[in-house]
Amino acid sequence: MKIITPGEGETFDIELEENLLAKNRELAEANRRRLDEKGVRAFDVMGAIGAGKTSLIGALIAHLRGRRVGVLAGDLTTTIDADRLAERGAAAVVQINTGKECHLDANVVAKGLDEVLQQGVEIIFIENVGNLICPAEFPLGSHSRVVVVSVTEGPYTMRKHPYILREASVLAINKSDLAPMMKVDLEQLRRDALAVNPTLQVIATDCLNGEGIEQVAAALGL
Amino acid sequence: MKIITPGEGETFDIELEENLLAKNRELAEANRRRLDEKGVRAFDVMGAIGAGKTSLIGALIAHLRGRRVGVLAGDLTTTIDADRLAERGAAAVVQINTGKECHLDANVVAKGLDEVLQQGVEIIFIENVGNLICPAEFPLGSHSRVVVVSVTEGPYTMRKHPYILREASVLAINKSDLAPMMKVDLEQLRRDALAVNPTLQVIATDCLNGEGIEQVAAALGL
Numbered sequence A, B: 001m002k003i004i005t006p007g008e009g010e011t012f013d014i015e016l017e018e019n020l021l022a023k024n025r026e027l028a029e030a031n032r033r034r035l036d037e038k039g040v041r042a043f044d045v046m047g048a049i050g051a052g053k054t055s056l057i058g059a060l061i062a063h064l065r066g067r068r069v070g071v072l073a074g075d076l077t078t079t080i081d082a083d084r085l086a087e088r089g090a091a092a093v094v095q096i097n098t099g100k101e102c103h104l105d106a107n108v109v110a111k112g113l114d115e116v117l118q119q120g121v122e123i124i125f126i127e128n129v130g131n132l133i134c135p136a137e138f139p140l141g142s143h144s145r146v147v148v149v150s151v152t153e154g155p156y157t158m159r160k161h162p163y164i165l166r167e168a169s170v171l172a173i174n175k176s177d178l179a180p181m182m183k184v185d186l187e188q189l190r191r192d193a194l195a196v197n198p199t200l201q202v203i204a205t206d207c208l209n210g211e212g213i214e215q216v217a218a219a220l221g222l
Helices: A014-038 A053-063 A080-087 A106-117 A162-167 A186-196 A213-219 B014-038 B053-063 B080-087 B106-117 B162-167 B186-196 B213-219
Strands: A002-004 A041-047 A069-075 A092-097 A123-127 A144-150 A170-174 A201-204 B002-004 B041-047 B069-075 B092-097 B123-127 B144-150 B170-174 B201-204
Touching (some): A002 B106, A014 A106, A041 A053, A053 A080, A053 A123, A053 A144, A053 A213, A069 A080, A092 A106, A106 A123, A106 B002, A144 A162, A162 A186, A170 A186, B014 B041, B041 B053, B053 B069, B053 B080, B053 B213, B069 B080, B069 B106, B080 B092, B106 B123, B162 B186, B170 B213, B186 B201
Parallel strands (some): A002 B092, A041 A123, A041 A144, A069 A092, A069 A123, A092 B002, A144 A170, A170 A201, B069 B092, B144 B170, B170 B201
């Protein structure tokens, strides 16, 4: 088998992106300073379509009842996730529609913060666009990044997607109840993830039934 | 709920991308001319992590036995999919590792074609990186684009990802055997997909068991 690995400058957009990424990092740092000044904790949640990002955030909001939680929900065009999270009891919900953009960036998140910080929230969850690749390179200024992977994505997710795991501090392996039926070995997924990033806190979750939510909250210091 | 939609020029990279996309379209047209001159048919397969792209291509290779099929397999860093497809009997397999790039582009595919066209193949499948967003904007020069969506991604995939469905001519709704257990309505998914792109040929598949493969092959004119 032949393996092709494009070299530096061989793909179109490497140099252009360097400037974008540097600018994004600056704006992310500004977001972080703003959150810290107000004493607000923020967490961003990344993962593929259907991994369970919205279900995880919804379960965390239920777990944290009594505290004022804000949500920024990123999606290409719809308000499906934001609607679901408003129903779960979020004190403030902002939908960020990115159009064809495949990730949130620190600039659109700054606009979202303008809105939710006015509502006097203590905790903010930022749900990224459903994508296991592009969000990794765009820090948003949150205090921790969470990745959600569903066992229904099969046995190779951790090995195929090292970059996003390296950016995260918490990994939720979701729909863990389906692992036997999907013939996916939870312990192997955990080992694969830790081989990529040994500092990850890896938690098996079943967000629809509340399994593992307390552990995720504790891992985030909540 | 507040909805934020970044305007023209408000996200970082819109203008930069216009040039890249135009350059990519030129290279895609060159790929297409090259394929046509050699009488080779090419199809590219897009979808999220774990949707079943490799399983679909593997099942199509088995269905087309006796014909020389080449594969270009795109992934960030691993050769997992290329290895699986070599085992399924592909006559030529090229792995394209994109690093942090979230999609194949017509430039790296041209390099891959250099390799597989030397092997005298009649049909080429191009497996894109696992991503339901970014590959849509980068045509590769293939004769048809196929999207694979798994029912395990939940009920909202078609509504959340209109752009990629508009680029495709065939949609495989895969792992269709799991629809009842995942409480996903196959007919609703089909209706949602056709509402986005009425010209789509929508086929329910269970690639691991060969269900729907003959129909996908027919939809591709194979």
